[in-house]
Amino acid sequence: AAPGSFRALNCESVKHWVAARPALQQRLGPADSVESWQVKEVGDGNINFVFIVEGPSGALCVKQALPYVRCVGESWPLTQDRVRIEAAVLAEEAAWCPSHVPAVYLYDKDMALIVMRYLAPPFLILRRGLIAGAIYPRLAEHLATFLAGTLFHTSLIKLNSSEFRKKVAQYENDEMCRLTEQVIFTEPYFTAKNNRWTSPQLDPDVAELQADVAARVAACELKSLFCSKPQALLHGDLHTGSIMVTDAETSVIDPEFAFYGPMAFDVGKILANLLLAYFASDGHEKTPGEREGQRGWLLSCVIDTWTGFSSSFVRLWSEHGAQGDLYPGVLTGPDAPGGADALAACQASFMRQLFHETVQFMGAFIIRRLVGIAHVADMDSISDLDLRATCERRALRFGRRLLVEGAKGELSSIQGLVEVVALLRATSN
Amino acid sequence: AAPGSFRALNCESVKHWVAARPALQQRLGPADSVESWQVKEVGDGNINFVFIVEGPSGALCVKQALPYVRCVGESWPLTQDRVRIEAAVLAEEAAWCPSHVPAVYLYDKDMALIVMRYLAPPFLILRRGLIAGAIYPRLAEHLATFLAGTLFHTSLIKLNSSEFRKKVAQYENDEMCRLTEQVIFTEPYFTAKNNRWTSPQLDPDVAELQADVAARVAACELKSLFCSKPQALLHGDLHTGSIMVTDAETSVIDPEFAFYGPMAFDVGKILANLLLAYFASDGHEKTPGEREGQRGWLLSCVIDTWTGFSSSFVRLWSEHGAQGDLYPGVLTGPDAPGGADALAACQASFMRQLFHETVQFMGAFIIRRLVGIAHVADMDSISDLDLRATCERRALRFGRRLLVEGAKGELSSIQGLVEVVALLRATSN
Ligand SMILES: Nc1ncnc2c1ncn2[C@@H]1O[C@H](COP(=O)(O)OP(=O)(O)O)[C@@H](O)[C@H]1O
Ligand SMILES: Nc1ncnc2c1ncn2[C@@H]1O[C@H](COP(=O)(O)OP(=O)(O)O)[C@@H](O)[C@H]1O
Ligand SMILES: [Mg+2]
Ligand SMILES: [Mg+2]
Ligand SMILES: [Mg+2]
Ligand SMILES: [Mg+2]
Ligand SMILES: [Mg+2]
Structure with missing residues (x-):
């Protein structure tokens, strides 16, 4: 045209x-x-x-x-x-x-x-499959591959810094980023008129969140990472509504929010959305315990996505990182004195920081879907409002904890994090 | 034309x-x-x-x-x-x-x-004045004003994110940044042919540095901040050779390396260069102790530059930060519930992180001027090579410690850091 x-x-x-x-x-x-x-x-x-x-x-x-x-x-x-x-x-x-x-x-x-x-049926939006109670045995493996491949190969670990800066400039996505800043990192933390929540059930919880200074400080720090940590080309909107699946295949659509940002944003968003499905599952049971199998799978999917991503990412780094400008072969390659130690130390430090940021972003993503402008069908489709509020309240408490604590204490490993989730669901109303 | x-x-x-x-x-x-x-x-x-x-x-x-x-x-x-x-x-x-x-x-x-x-005489390049033994009573105050003003007003604390992203793009400075990456964050940490040092005196020290895995890991992490933390418009080359002074005035020249990067890069570079002058001063004494007065002033200048910068920066933030997108008034302003607490918490967290990064960058800047391609006249003009090597060795040890430890233990305050400097000079050869 x-x-x-x-x-x-x-x-x-x-x-x-x-x-x-x-x-x-x-x-x-x-x-x-x-x-x-x-x-x-x-x-x-x-x-x-x-x-x-x-x-x-x-x-x-x-x-x-x-x-x-x-x-x-x-x-x-x-x-x-x-x-x-x-x-x-x-x-x-x-x-x-x-x-x-x-x-x-x-x-x-x-x-x-x-x-x-056209991703024809049986391809289905993952969120809809999860709401219907489905299990996708290969999902974690596919998400790990997608995350590791897209995040590694567009990072400065792989690229030289000129290529990297060109891509950062190419993918400037100002208006879409502003939308994210507003609806994810700002509005949920004050009485913005776009906000909504299951009311009156969650009124006290929302008031408590919005009075929580530590949560607000953490949200500001995540916004800072979002705006000022160009680390890889992100999908930018990697929730369960941007993924189409069959039993055998996984296809990621809708990267219109893409930009160069912190890797933890993509990793945290998909994990947070899987946990939202988990917390919502009680609201979809026709008989109690009906979805226990899906819940178990969702939690292992969270673990397997992180561990699969993390090991694939490190493997790509070990294979291709020497050519990039961040950890060049002269410093971390096999010919550098102590090169293998240096590489292992860089990788451990990097993954530790990435996990910490991922945990905090997960918290922010869970929160914004419960009190911000855009909710998830996982929760919205629970018609019993008291039951919905119970599911949402658990998620909201968990989200706040992730946001404020990051990868500390029980939350310092993905296994520990998942145990906290299960315990919280089992013991809180 | x-x-x-x-x-x-x-x-x-x-x-x-x-x-x-x-x-x-x-x-x-x-x-x-x-x-x-x-x-x-x-x-x-x-x-x-x-x-x-x-x-x-x-x-x-x-x-x-x-x-x-x-x-x-x-x-x-x-x-x-x-x-x-x-x-x-x-x-x-x-x-x-x-x-x-x-x-x-x-x-x-x-x-x-x-x-x-034309900055006519008595304006003089600060480095030359320092080598000659001069003291500039207003220098710290002026540096603090320059750093706080330029770094605050170009940051996302002050700007909205669209303005901020436009400036980041406008100041892309690829080739100059590549030069910095190469000569500051990469070459000093391996046997690059551009490197030089006072040889043979420092041969063992350089070998030890280049075998130090922790130093190499830290250098990579600083390079990552340099390339991937657009936080403010930096001068980019703020050493004592880019500053012209009189007793009463201070003028900063030569910002051709400017780009959007981590604030700690500018702050750390000028502090590191003041400390290089300090470590070099023994090499310029005609009678022992002759420069004790200048040394005392140099150390207070380091303290006063940091504390002056830090308090000016926080003051600008309290005055103008509500209009920016990072810590907006709705979250940290006086009308937000607990807004004053949130603001104080954000500022404390920000300054703590900035000081930590500043300490590490200082280490990298000291090191590169002793073993990398470009040295400083402060050291190079010491004609007794053994004496020069003694001065350089002290600086090199100190630089390594800053780089590897950052703002931990004794180095967690600028006063503590300066005490370590003085002790190291007095007790090591
Ligand atoms: N390639 C495709 N094949 C099949 N259905 C698709 C495809 N792309 C999008 N869709 C359908 O259209 C919906 C909206 O697409 P999406 O790209 O997410 O748009 P939006 O940016 O408006 O969110 C998806 O939820 C999915 O149901
Ligand atoms: N405005 C000025 N007034 C007086 N002398 C200057 C001025 N600008 C530069 N100089 C002199 O020229 C030297 C080199 O300038 P500088 O801008 O640092 O160039 P370079 O980018 O090559 O380092 C300075 O060290 C200083 O002696
Ligand atoms: Mg989303
Ligand atoms: Mg979509
Ligand atoms: Mg879309
Ligand atoms: Mg110059
Ligand atoms: Mg110059």
Whole structure:
């Protein structure tokens, strides 16, 4: 499309737009089949429009960004530059873990859209599968691969500092970052009018959170990391609603919030969302204990994602880190005196710090989904409000503890953290 | 000048270049006085050319960057974009502490030059004054003002995050940063061919440093902060050779290495260079104890610079921080519940971390000036090599301790740190 030629597509016009592009049209069917193509708009996210176009030979997914936030409307404008970021990041991620991102067929800047592989059923948004009670045996392994690959290969451990700075600049994503700063790190900690929570049940809990000086200080420090720690190219919105799964496959979508930030942001966000599913599970039981199996799996998934990520990341570092500028071979390679010791010491120190930040970010992500503007369907779909509030209160207490303490004491290992979760669920109301 | 019209000036051509620009010419004298103007090239730095042009009515300083490193030659190319950075930073600094930077009269992009106020004698490069044994009673106060003003006002504590990200991008200074990464954080820690030291006297000390795994790990972590902690607009090269002084005035020149980095880099660099002067002072005594007075002053200058900086910075934060995005008024302002406590807690935590990083950076700066490519005249001008080596060895030991320990134990306050310095000088050879 020509510059300035943006127009919002709908279920009818998207068909003709696709049909006019032979490379796309051929994926769906012969030119004379266009009238028979089926289109549905499935965008259940809050921000963009997503069309599935199906023809006799196949199907496509078309994601288009309007210049505002979908669920709010024109009163909340939002840069369409986010589509440039999303297309570039999908390509970057595909370079490091092609089996965990949808293939992109076309990016059209002026139309602010991306055409990509349709992840057809049985692919399902992970959050919906979790709410339905499902278990995904390979999820932890896939998440670990995705996290380690995307975070390692875009970091200064792998890159030289010129390449690194170019990428940091390329992925500047000001408006999307501002949104995150506001809704995750600022609003939950004061009486912002966007906030909501299960009321009146959680009123005292929210008041207590917002009076908690230590929580506020920690939130500010996390915001500082978010804004001032360009460490790797993050997905930026890696919750269970940005992941599509089958029993065998895992595909990460929707990286429009991507930017260079602290690795712990991505790692912590997915772990926090798995724990939100855990805390919500009591609210979905038709008979008590029905979801005990899923809960056990969710907790091991949290452990396995962290440990799998951590060991993959360190392995990539040992294999490729010497070429990067942060821990160059001359200092930590096998030929440096004590090089192996230095490498091991750098890795241990790095992973310790990363885990600490991950724990704190997890706390912030749990909190914002309970008292901030955007909640999770895991909790919102619990119709008994007292039961929902009980689930949410446990999560909120746990979130506060993570945020304030970080990886200290019982929380200094992922196993310890998970034990605290289980105990808290079993013993608190 | 027109694009592509760069030419290197010399003592003759600079006169005519200035004379052809009426606003500049008028500062020096009437048009018919040009033939009588005197020019000297005074660039004693390693990188650029600096001309002083004097006429009957006044004088000017013209600093020009060639597309390579002056002291090496065309074999070490270096971007002339550094002049854009220098001009922009001088203007930015002037906004926050006009009495501590030379006024800029003109920046010419194509000629890669800056015309600025000539800091005429008695202005002297601080390093030279220190080598000569001088004391500058107002130096600490001025350095504190400069550091607090420039670092606070360019930080996310003061700015909103969009403004902040724009500035981070504007001041990207890739080539200059790479130089720093190489010569400060990498080469001193292995057998790089650029390294030099007082040999054979320091051979065992250098071998020990380069076998020290903890020092190497710490150097890597500082490099990580340098590359991945955009916290404020740094001067980037704030040693005693970038500061011109009189008894009453202090002017900071030469910010061509400026970029968004960790505040501790600037603070630590100037403190480290003051301590290098301290450790060198024994080498300049004609009679033992002659410089005891200067030494006492140097140590109080280190203390007063840190404490003055720290209290000014916190004061600016309390006054202007509510408008910035990092610790916004809604979270830490007087109207937030417990807002004053939250502000105090954020400030204490921030300053504690900043001091820790400052101590570690000081260590790295001391080390690189003793074993890396670029040394300091404070030490180099000690002609008795055994005496020089003794001074350098003390500094090197101290630097290693700072680098590895950071602000722990005795080093957890600036007073404690200074006591360690004095004891080390008095008791070690
Ligand atoms: N490639 C795809 N294949 C199948 N469904 C998709 C695909 N991309 C998005 N969707 C569906 O569209 C929804 C919204 O997509 P998403 O990229 O998350 O948009 P938003 O940015 O608005 O959150 C997803 O939850 C999913 O149901
Ligand atoms: N404005 C000035 N007034 C007087 N002398 C100056 C001025 N700027 C630079 N000089 C002199 O020139 C020398 C080199 O300048 P500097 O900016 O440090 O260049 P470099 O980038 O090459 O280190 C300084 O050490 C100082 O002696
Ligand atoms: Mg989405
Ligand atoms: Mg989210
Ligand atoms: Mg999205
Ligand atoms: Mg200089
Ligand atoms: Mg210079």
